[in-house]
Amino acid sequence: MLHAEATPIGHSRVVRITHWVTSVAFVALAVSGFVITITHPRLYWGDVGNFETPAWITLPIEPTYGHSGWGRSLHFLCAWAMVLTGLVYVAWSAAVHHFGRNLVPRRDELNPSRLRLEISKQLHWHVPRGAEYGLVQKVTYLVVLLLLTPLAILTGLTLSPAVTAAYPWLLSLFGGFQSARTIHFLDSLVLVLFLGVHVIMIVRSGFARQMRSMILGERSYERHPHFTTGAVSDGR
Numbered sequence: 527m528l529h530a531e532a533t534p535i536g537h538s539r540v541v542r543i544t545h546w547v548t549s550v551a552f553v554a555l556a557v558s559g560f561v562i563t564i565t566h567p568r569l570y571w572g573d574v575g576n577f578e579t580p581a582w583i584t585l586p587i588e589p590t591y592g593h594s595g596w597g598r599s600l601h602f603l604c605a606w607a608m609v610l611t612g613l614v615y616v617a618w619s620a621a622v623h624h625f626g627r628n629l630v631p632r633r634d635e636l637n638p639s640r641l642r643l644e645i646s647k648q649l650h651w652h653v654p655r656g657a658e659y660g661l662v663q664k665v666t667y668l669v670v671l672l673l674l675t676p677l678a679i680l681t682g683l684t685l686s687p688a689v690t691a692a693y694p695w696l697l698s699l700f701g702g703f704q705s706a707r708t709i710h711f712l713d714s715l716v717l718v719l720f721l722g723v724h725v726i727m728i729v730r731s732g733f734a735r736q737m738r739s740m741i742l743g744e745r746s747y748e749r750h751p752h753f754t755t756g757a758v759s760d761g762r
Contacts, residue, residue, distance in 0.1 A: 537739055541624075544615040545740060551608040554600055556718055559711075561597030564590045569711060573702030582708060605682055612675065628659060629668055635661045663727075666720070674717055681710035 537545070567585035568575070575581070619625050634640070641661065648662045659667070683689045684696040684706035700706040728736045 554604040558597040558601040570704035575704040
């Protein structure tokens with residue numbers, strides 16, 4: 527028999543705080559990173575690269591020569607703010623099994639027919655209002671949290687001479703200073719694109735409700751159908 531089950535939708539205080547600190551830090555990183563990039567909009571592969579050597583990628587940006595010290599300082603500050611906030615989020619997630627409960631795909635979600643339906647919905651920008659994370663969302667968030675963000679952090683550290691002086695294996699890991707810079711830029715670009723799609727999905731799934739949930743932790747209840755067998759009690 528088909529029944530509807532009420533599932534609470536909301537965000538814990540730790541998720542809300544780390545989300546907004548990370549959001550502000552990431553926007554500042556994107557702005558300061560752009561300021562740094564336009565002073566030398568060429569990407570290389572290997573350890574050495576300058577205007578006298580061939581570029582692997584030449585960005586369609588007019589070089590703006592000048593002082594970018596404030597951009598580098600802001601980039602450094604916000605990067606560490608993001609790292610420390612991320613460590614808090616990961617520690618909390620491990621303590622309450624957040625990844626396993628909310629982000630790791632369940633076995634039934636990997637059913638081929640359900641997988642095709644989920645992908646079709648995402649391709650048509652169909653976003654259920656108030657529903658739990660879908661399979662595509664879960665996989666995307668896991669890739670961002672476990673791959674793209676750590677990669678941005680490690681390549682960013684590789685760009686620091688003080689860090690590579692203490693840990694020279696970082697240069698070997700990424701194939702040289704310029705390779706690390708190129709990977710850092712491309713990885714950051716993917717993260718910016720993720721942020722843009724993330725904002726669009728929030729708007730399409732109910733912007734006001736999503737903001738209330740992420741700012742105030744307001745919990746709403748969505749009804750999801752499920753099947754049961756046997757007699758249904760009448761409550762007596």
